[in-house]
Amino acid sequence: VHLTRTPSAPDSLLSFARASEPALRKLLEEKVRSASALPIDLTPSFERLAEYVLRGGKRLRGALCLLGCAAGGGAEQDAFPAALGLELFHAYLLVHDDFMDRDTERRGGPTLHVALARKESIARSAAVGAVAEHTAGSLAVLSGSLLQAWALEQIFSSPVAPERVLAAGKMVARALGEVTLGQVLDVAAPLIPELPRDAALKIEEMKTGSYTFELPLTLGALLAGASLETHAALSAYALPLGQAFQIADDLLGTFGDIGQTGKSAGNDLREGKKTLIVLHALQVSRGADLETLRAGLGNEGLSEDKLEQLREILRRVGAERFARDEAERLCAEAEKALETNAIPGAVAEELRAIARYSVRRQK
Amino acid sequence: VHLTRTPSAPDSLLSFARASEPALRKLLEEKVRSASALPIDLTPSFERLAEYVLRGGKRLRGALCLLGCAAGGGAEQDAFPAALGLELFHAYLLVHDDFMDRDTERRGGPTLHVALARKESIARSAAVGAVAEHTAGSLAVLSGSLLQAWALEQIFSSPVAPERVLAAGKMVARALGEVTLGQVLDVAAPLIPELPRDAALKIEEMKTGSYTFELPLTLGALLAGASLETHAALSAYALPLGQAFQIADDLLGTFGDIGQTGKSAGNDLREGKKTLIVLHALQVSRGADLETLRAGLGNEGLSEDKLEQLREILRRVGAERFARDEAERLCAEAEKALETNAIPGAVAEELRAIARYSVRRQK
Numbered sequence: 001v002h003l004t005r006t007p008s009a010p011d012s013l014l015s016f017a018r019a020s021e022p023a024l025r026k027l028l029e030e031k032v033r034s035a036s037a038l039p040i041d042l043t044p045s046f047e048r049l050a051e052y053v054l055r056g057g058k059r060l061r062g063a064l065c066l067l068g069c070a071a072g073g074g075a076e077q078d079a080f081p082a083a084l085g086l087e088l089f090h091a092y093l094l095v096h097d098d099f100m101d102r103d104t105e106r107r108g109g110p111t112l113h114v115a116l117a118r119k120e121s122i123a124r125s126a127a128v129g130a131v132a133e134h135t136a137g138s139l140a141v142l143s144g145s146l147l148q149a150w151a152l153e154q155i156f157s158s159p160v161a162p163e164r165v166l167a168a169g170k171m172v173a174r175a176l177g178e179v180t181l182g183q184v185l186d187v188a189a190p191l192i193p194e195l196p197r198d199a200a201l202k203i204e205e206m207k208t209g210s211y212t213f214e215l216p217l218t219l220g221a222l223l224a225g226a227s228l229e230t231h232a233a234l235s236a237y238a239l240p241l242g243q244a245f246q247i248a249d250d251l252l253g254t255f256g257d258i259g260q261t262g263k264s265a266g267n268d269l270r271e272g273k274k275t276l277i278v279l280h281a282l283q284v285s286r287g288a289d290l291e292t293l294r295a296g297l298g299n300e301g302l303s304e305d306k307l308e309q310l311r312e313i314l315r316r317v318g319a320e321r322f323a324r325d326e327a328e329r330l331c332a333e334a335e336k337a338l339e340t341n342a343i344p345g346a347v348a349e350e351l352r353a354i355a356r357y358s359v360r361r362q363k
Numbered sequence: 364v365h366l367t368r369t370p371s372a373p374d375s376l377l378s379f380a381r382a383s384e385p386a387l388r389k390l391l392e393e394k395v396r397s398a399s400a401l402p403i404d405l406t407p408s409f410e411r412l413a414e415y416v417l418r419g420g421k422r423l424r425g426a427l428c429l430l431g432c433a434a435g436g437g438a439e440q441d442a443f444p445a446a447l448g449l450e451l452f453h454a455y456l457l458v459h460d461d462f463m464d465r466d467t468e469r470r471g472g473p474t475l476h477v478a479l480a481r482k483e484s485i486a487r488s489a490a491v492g493a494v495a496e497h498t499a500g501s502l503a504v505l506s507g508s509l510l511q512a513w514a515l516e517q518i519f520s521s522p523v524a525p526e527r528v529l530a531a532g533k534m535v536a537r538a539l540g541e542v543t544l545g546q547v548l549d550v551a552a553p554l555i556p557e558l559p560r561d562a563a564l565k566i567e568e569m570k571t572g573s574y575t576f577e578l579p580l581t582l583g584a585l586l587a588g589a590s591l592e593t594h595a596a597l598s599a600y601a602l603p604l605g606q607a608f609q610i611a612d613d614l615l616g617t618f619g620d621i622g623q624t625g626k627s628a629g630n631d632l633r634e635g636k637k638t639l640i641v642l643h644a645l646q647v648s649r650g651a652d653l654e655t656l657r658a659g660l661g662n663e664g665l666s667e668d669k670l671e672q673l674r675e676i677l678r679r680v681g682a683e684r685f686a687r688d689e690a691e692r693l694c695a696e697a698e699k700a701l702e703t704n705a706i707p708g709a710v711a712e713e714l715r716a717i718a719r720y721s722v723r724r725q726k
Contacts, residue, residue, distance in 0.1 A: 039562035039569070040548050040555055096508075100501040119554050126554045135550060138463040141504055142547045145459075149540035156533045163525045169532045170519045177512035184505045185403050187498060191482050191489045192403055199402035206402070 009058070009361075010353035016063035016083065023084055025054060027150070041124035048115045049143045053091045055107045058363075061086040064216035064354070068234055071217070071347045072226025078160050079220045082168060085154030086216050088147045089172075093179060093211075095144035099137050100187055101271070113140035148176075160223050167222055175215045182206030189274065190298075197283070200274035204246050212245055213238035229342035236337035237351060244330035245358045247323050250275035255311060255320065257362065266307040272298020276326065281319035289313045331359040372421070372724075373716035379426035379446065380419075386447055388417060390513070404487035411478045412506045416454045418470045421724075424449040427579035427717070431597055434580070434710045435589025441523050442583045445531060448517030449579050451510045452535075456542060456574075458507035462500050463550055464634070476503035511539075523586050530585055538578045545569030552637065553661075560646075563637035567609050575608055576601035592705035599700035600714060607693035608721045610686050613638035618674060618683065620725065629670040635661020639689065644682035652676045694722040 028050035035046040062083035069079035097103075098111035105111065117136040119126040131139075155172055158165045185203040189195055217234040226234075253268035254277055268275055278297060285293055296302060296310045314320055334355045338348040372380075391413035398409040425446035432442035460466075461474035468474065480499040482489040494502075518535055521528045548566040552558055580597040589597075616631035617640055631638055641660060648656055659665060659673045677683055697718045701711040 038544070038548060039565040040551055040558070042547065042551065045547075045551070096504070100497075100504075102497070122551050123555060125556075126551075127556055131554065134463075134465070135554070137500075138550050139547060141459070141463075142543055142550065145543045146540060146547070149536055149543060152536035152539065153533070156529065156536055162529045166519065166525045166529045166532070169529070170516070173512055173515035173519055176515065177509060180505055180508045180512060181401070184405065184408070184502060184509070185401060187501050187505065188403055188405065188408075188485050188489075191494065191498070192486060193488075193490055195403070202402040 008357075010350060010357050012067055012350040012354065013058060013060060013063045013357070016066055017059040019080075020059055020062055020084055020087060021054070023080075024087065025050075027084065027154075028053060031150070036124075042122065043124055044120060045116060045122045045139065045143065048112065048121055049146070052095070052106075052109070052112050052115070053088065053147070055109050057087075057090070057107055058361075059087060060354070060358070061090050061212060061216045064213060065220040067347055067350055067354075068217035068220025068222075068226075069224040070220075071234060071343045071351075072221040072224030072230050073344075074160075074220070074224025074226075078158065079223045081154045081157045081159070082219055082223060083216075085151040086219070088151035088154060092144045092147035092151060093183075095140055095147065097183065099140045099144075100183070103267070111140075112143055113137045116140055116143070155219075158223055160225075164223055164225060168219055171215070171219055171222060175211050178206065179208075179211045182208070190272065195274055197274075197279045200279055201276060204250075204275070205243055208242070208246050208249065210238075210242055213242045227342065229340070233337055233340045233342045237334045237355075239334075240330040240337075241334035241355050241358060244327040244334065244355075247276055247327040247330070248359050248361060250277055251320070251323055251327070252361075252363070254278075254314065266302070266304075266311075269297060269307060269310055270300050270302050275323075277314055277319045277323045280322045281314050281317050284319070285313065285317050289317060327359045331355050371720075373713060373720050375430055375713040375717065376421060376423060376426045376720070379429055380422040382443075383422055383425055383447060383450060384417070386443075387450065388413075390447065390517075391416060394513070399487075405485065406487055407483060408479060408485045408502065408506065411475065411484055412509070415458070415469070415472070415475050415478070416451065416510070418472050420450075420453070420470055421726075422450060423717070423721070424453050424575060424579045427576060428583040430710055430713055430717075431580035431583025431585075431589075432587040433583075434597060434706045434714075435584040435587030435593050436707075437523075437583070437587025437589075441521065442586045444517045444520045444522070445582055445586060446579075448514040449582070451514035451517060453574075455507045455510035455514060456546075458503055458510065460546065462503045462507075463546070466630070474503075475506055476500045479503055479506070518582075521586055523588075527586055527588060531582055534578070534582055534585060538574050541569065542574045545571070553635065558637060560637075560642045563642060564639060567613075567638065568606055571605070571609050571612070573601075573605055576605045590705065592703070596700055596703045596705045600697045600718075602697075603693040603700075604697035604718050604721060607690045607697065607718075610639055610690040610693070611722050611724060613640055614683070614686055614690070615724075615726065617641075617677065629665070629667075629674075632660060632670060632673055633663050633665050638686075640677055640682045640686045643685045644677050644680050647682070648676065648680050652680060690722045694718050 032043060032046040032050055035042040065079050065083040065086050066076055094106060095112045098106055099113045103111050104114050113136050115121055116139045117131050119131055120128045122139065155168055156165060158168060182203060186207050189203060214235055217238050218231055221231050221234055250268060256265040281293060293310065293313055296306055335352050338351055395406060395409040395413055398405040428442050428446040428449050429439055457469060458475045461469055462476045466474050467477050476499050478484055479502045480494050482494055483491045518531055519528060521531060545566060549570050552566060577598055580601050581594055584594050584597055613631060619628040644656060656673065656676060659669055698715050701714055
């Protein structure tokens, strides 16, 4: 039995979600309006895109950007456009990721390449009917790239000294390269026979870890002109927490409740993702358990019954427990990094709440 | 008979191509070296990517960036990193475009999604064999996004005042949005029944026109801190020339020589692209000619004989002549915009040579 209490979303997350919603809506509605003036009226596809972005999510990255700024003594409005930019940036990565993973659901609705697979979803003047899979995929990739361009525009509009905005741009360009590389590795991984455990974990880290915590926090700190000590403390908090967040994601992707996560649990098992949970289980399982795991992992046609059988094994051999303990250990390490004068007490308290929430969340 | 002399590449193009080659090679070789230290050794795929970028091209955009900088009185080294960045940026767009158009050849070699369709082209530790089409496509899209991130890093490293670099970043982000939108329209266009002629031409313009001439020239001018007059003159030159360049591209895609262009001529006809040539021909053709055109355009299985039959009609009804005349008219308009004190004489002379070359080139 698993006794850890599930915390509700911390105040800083809820308050940024409330503040960003109308701002993102306004920005996207302007884009939708501009779509009707194009040589082809793309209003329907821009509406799909806006709906995808506004469908929600935790708004974690934007909130962290504001907290990073607060940690460096900056005002909220200095980091607000960049925080919106990071949410658009995140949506861009999700759209491309969904396409590459051929996922059909995200945040409780269709992924963008699925939504764009009908002609009437693309342009006002298009006939009603289905679109070739390759075309829908291409349009989704391009829609993601549009989000990325809009994200950059937001970040560049930060109302602080040009030197700081420029440094922010450089940081984002570097992060863009790193997260893309993580995604390349993720797509390439299934082509490698017997991928070593360390390589698999490192790839997971590159894919989400650094851009989820370190980028938003240090971007906010940079916009505030924070001290080196503050930057260092935020990084020391972000690195283990990024890993812990990834493990929590894996737990949800394996044992999660579709009603809460908005995407089918067990997808990770069907895709044969080399998560910490699976890697640990493969290491400690023997006999029939090991055979069942080997036969089932990566089998896209797994029934719900078969999935549950795999989950049973993962629980029985202690892989779920192992992953939860590892996430808690990393979370404690992150919290420890906040014990410094370089981060104001109120900010540290919010970051502690975010750490616990990130690791114990149900979605 | 077509009597216009084909000019050889202008000095400014040749000299930038010579200077940029070792710089791009060094940058890409560093990326290749870094690939061996990744959790999966991606050396082979980075080599494919480097080879794709170094395979050549006119290096027009980089050369224009240096000329824009010179027009504003700046030094060459101020714009050189941005010029390299624009070449990487262009390569990024080509990689994505190749994937979306399912093209197999570019600059006389395989497109990236074709090159990455073998496991041994991706990672050192991968088994030899074929890769699923979707996976190869995903890896090509991601490789393109890597080029884009590296492009931004180059542009942000421009050795001029931060205010100017920041303004350059904003300009590039806006251009990124515009060119992506052009590409969305290009992919969506075949879904629209009876696309109006003006819409088709506007899409062609959005897709290549502005980022080929206006972006590089004004980016260079911006890095040099050029006057408003210089910016205006460069834009007045760039806009008609962008359209003329696109028409020249269409002529090559319809009547070009594969030995020179590096990609199969007639592709535009097989894809049913609504170029100025085709739109004009559909307007002026009658009877059997019109029927043959309607039946042949957009037919992917067209034989070489059938292609030649279509080209015959396009020539006979005057569509080729019409397009060449239109390109020449736009070229003259561009040259006229250079008759101003806002652009130094030597720079104007180079820009004139580039205008003629862009319109009359054979590749």
